[in-house]
Structures are given as C-alpha cells and as structure tokens.
Amino acid sequence: MPHKQGARQDWRLFERAVASFVSALEPSASVRVNARLPDRHTGRLRERDVWVETSFGGVFPLKILISCKRLRRPVNEQDIDAFAGELASSGAHKGVLYSFRGFTSPALEKAAALGICACRLLQNEAADIPSRLPFYAFCVVPAISVGLVAPPPPNRPLSTFADLFSLRSGADESGPPFGSFVASVLIQAHADALAALTPADALPSVREKVVIIHDNAGEVPDIKVYIGLRWLVYRGTAFMNLLNGSYSYTTGQFVGTQAITLRPPAQLPDTAWELLEGAQEVTEAWGVTFRKPLGDVPQILQDILGPRPIEYSIPKDGA
Known part of the structure; x- marks a missing residue:
C-alpha cells in the first residue's frame, strides 16, 4: 500500500x-x-x-x-x-x-x-537528447583592418605601418601622429556598430572609411588610407549539464533554461573554437553569442600592426 x-x-x-x-x-x-x-x-x-x-x-x-x-x-x-x-x-x-x-x-x-x-x-x-537539441556558442571578435588604397608616393616611402602611424599633421608636422587619428576612428566605429545592433542582427555591421593624408603645400601627393572594423565569428559546441523546461519531440523545440560548461575563449585562435565564414551559420543555429571587447586600440596599432610590412590594397583580414 x-x-x-x-x-x-x-x-x-x-x-x-x-x-x-x-x-x-x-x-x-x-x-x-x-x-x-x-x-x-x-x-x-x-x-x-x-x-x-x-x-x-x-x-x-x-x-x-x-x-x-x-x-x-x-x-x-x-x-x-x-x-x-x-x-x-x-x-x-x-x-x-x-x-x-x-x-x-x-x-x-x-x-x-x-x-x-x-x-x-x-x-x-542531464539531457538524454543531445542530438535533438544542439546548442552552440558564438564568439564575435572585432578585427581591425588598415591599409593603403594605393602605393605611397616615391618621395614619402613607407615600409611598415609604424611609418604610416608616425606621420604627423600640421604645417610643421607638430600635430598628433596619424596613429592617434586611426585609433579614434576605430573606437568610434566600434561604439557606433554596437549602438546600431538590434536583437534581429546576428552580427554588428562592418564599418569602413577611407581617409586622405593631404599635403597642404602640394609638394607630396595625397595618401589614401583604408580603415575598417570587421567581425570574426568563432563557434564552439556547448554541452548541456542541466535542463529546466519542456522539450517537444514533435516540433524539436526546447523552452526553458539550461546550464552549460562552455565559456568564452580567453584567447583566439583556440582549438575548441571554429572560425566561421560569416553570419549565415550564426543565424541558422540556436546558441548564445559572446562579444569580445575591442581592446586597447593604440597599443594594438603599435605592437601588432606597427612592425608589419605595409599593405598597398584594402586588407581582407583584420589584426
């Protein structure tokens, strides 16, 4: 009984x-x-x-x-x-x-x-239906792109990005270095992209700008510089430990809360995270998105881009 x-x-x-x-x-x-x-x-x-x-x-x-x-x-x-x-x-x-x-x-x-x-x-x-209930995590990383639209003039050779960033404005070249201007453009582009982000967007929008370094005296041809902020997307598979909610076998949908073991990567690339081609795979999968911060832009320009040989076309990959 x-x-x-x-x-x-x-x-x-x-x-x-x-x-x-x-x-x-x-x-x-x-x-x-x-x-x-x-x-x-x-x-x-x-x-x-x-x-x-x-x-x-x-x-x-x-x-x-x-x-x-x-x-x-x-x-x-x-x-x-x-x-x-x-x-x-x-x-x-x-x-x-x-x-x-x-x-x-x-x-x-x-x-x-x-x-x-x-x-x-x-x-x-524990979920006994992992094959029916995929869960992905996406890590969106801002990628800085800087390059020359055309080769620099012969009388102003530029070998590395450090040479470009060291150029100064003003008649006596006493103004702030060009690298400071590039950093301010990228920081503002990042803020604008996040401010324009809506719940329907898989990724923030790409921000691009071409600026001209002009010699007022007319002795040196203009230098056109491309500045871009793109987004790299990495995907990692998360494993659900605990589930609270309802799973419908009929529709294949889960409603509720879940606990996952996956955390944002401390540094990329990471073997547990796969670099995706674009936003399409993000919108078609169920998951959560982490966004990595932009970081210290002046330091990135100086330490990472600075020593690199300068590129004479719009770069496709970011720093």
Missing part, C-alpha cells in the same frame, strides 16, 4: 509540475489540474490531468488537454492510441502528452500522425 501511495503522489507531483510550467509559459491562460469535465460523448464527468483554456490572438477560444504520464517506461504506441480516444471525448482543440520517461519511436510516429504534441518535462537532469 505505501508503494502505491508513493507512486500516486509522484504522479500528482508530475501533473502539478507540468501545470506550473504551462502557467509560467502563458500567465493569462486558465490552467486547472485534475479538472472534472463532462465527457463529450456521454456527458459524464471525467477527470483530466491538466486542462488549459486560453485564446488565440486574444480572440478565438482555445482548449488544450494535457495528459501526464509518470511511468517507469517510455510511452508506447498503445498509450498514444488511448490518449487519442481521451482527446476525442474531451472536446479540446489540441492534445499534449507529457512523458516522464520519453517516448518510443513508434509512439512519436503515431503522435505526429494524429497531431498530438509529445513532450518531456526536464527538471535538473
């Missing part, structure tokens, strides 16, 4: 857990546990595990019957048949079946054919 009472209590707890999740998902819905409602065929009162009444678009009434199976085994095809009969007699517009132990493959096939949504409630447990 104690065993049966314990099993009944576990079943009730499972029903309440499902009802609580549905209530949190749609606070405006009426969610009732163990609701006694008339059978559509006989008129007799029958108990339903969870009964939901809500509206579609706030206008059309919608009734949902949820059956909660707290079994020691996966739900099978016969269980789906039984629920289909219960659904037909309930008068609900939609049927949802929650299983504590998941579903057999024939059961999932049967549920899909009957339009029944097969779900599993996950509470602080």
Whole structure:
C-alpha cells in the first residue's frame, strides 16, 4: 500500500509540475489540474490531468488537454492510441502528452500522425537528447583592418605601418601622429556598430572609411588610407549539464533554461573554437553569442600592426 501511495503522489507531483510550467509559459491562460469535465460523448464527468483554456490572438477560444504520464517506461504506441480516444471525448482543440520517461519511436510516429504534441518535462537532469537539441556558442571578435588604397608616393616611402602611424599633421608636422587619428576612428566605429545592433542582427555591421593624408603645400601627393572594423565569428559546441523546461519531440523545440560548461575563449585562435565564414551559420543555429571587447586600440596599432610590412590594397583580414 505505501508503494502505491508513493507512486500516486509522484504522479500528482508530475501533473502539478507540468501545470506550473504551462502557467509560467502563458500567465493569462486558465490552467486547472485534475479538472472534472463532462465527457463529450456521454456527458459524464471525467477527470483530466491538466486542462488549459486560453485564446488565440486574444480572440478565438482555445482548449488544450494535457495528459501526464509518470511511468517507469517510455510511452508506447498503445498509450498514444488511448490518449487519442481521451482527446476525442474531451472536446479540446489540441492534445499534449507529457512523458516522464520519453517516448518510443513508434509512439512519436503515431503522435505526429494524429497531431498530438509529445513532450518531456526536464527538471535538473542531464539531457538524454543531445542530438535533438544542439546548442552552440558564438564568439564575435572585432578585427581591425588598415591599409593603403594605393602605393605611397616615391618621395614619402613607407615600409611598415609604424611609418604610416608616425606621420604627423600640421604645417610643421607638430600635430598628433596619424596613429592617434586611426585609433579614434576605430573606437568610434566600434561604439557606433554596437549602438546600431538590434536583437534581429546576428552580427554588428562592418564599418569602413577611407581617409586622405593631404599635403597642404602640394609638394607630396595625397595618401589614401583604408580603415575598417570587421567581425570574426568563432563557434564552439556547448554541452548541456542541466535542463529546466519542456522539450517537444514533435516540433524539436526546447523552452526553458539550461546550464552549460562552455565559456568564452580567453584567447583566439583556440582549438575548441571554429572560425566561421560569416553570419549565415550564426543565424541558422540556436546558441548564445559572446562579444569580445575591442581592446586597447593604440597599443594594438603599435605592437601588432606597427612592425608589419605595409599593405598597398584594402586588407581582407583584420589584426
């Protein structure tokens, strides 16, 4: 007897857990546990595990019957048949079946054919469906690009970026070095790109600018410099340790919260992170995006770009 009472209590707890999740998902819905409602065929009162009444678009009434199976085994095809009969007699517009132990493959096939949504409630447990529930993390790294649009004039040779950054403005060349101007352009471009970012954007926009170093005396031809801020995207695979929420086998969607072990890389490149070609793969995968800060731009220009031989075309890769 104690065993049966314990099993009944576990079943009730499972029903309440499902009802609580549905209530949190749609606070405006009426969610009732163990609701006694008339059978559509006989008129007799029958108990339903969870009964939901809500509206579609706030206008059309919608009734949902949820059956909660707290079994020691996966739900099978016969269980789906039984629920289909219960659904037909309930008068609900939609049927949802929650299983504590998941579903057999024939059961999932049967549920899909009957339009029944097969779900599993996950509470602080390891995910047993990683192949059905991919989770990626993306690390977006700002990449600085600087280069000459054309070779420098013969009477002003520039071998390295340090030579370019050391050029000074003013008639007597007493103004700030050109490298300071480049740094200010990049810092402002980074701020503008992040400010323009919307939730629908996978990546911040590319920022590009061509500036001209002009000799007011007319003795030296103009030098055209390209300054760009691009974005490199790295992808890492995250492994879910804990899940709290609902996974639908029918739609392949998960709603809830998850705990992951993956952290942003301390330094790139990193063997655990794959460099992607662009934003397309980011928008098509489910994941979280980390954005690395721009860093100390003047120091980057001096230490990383400065010693490099100067490029005479718009560079494709950033620093």
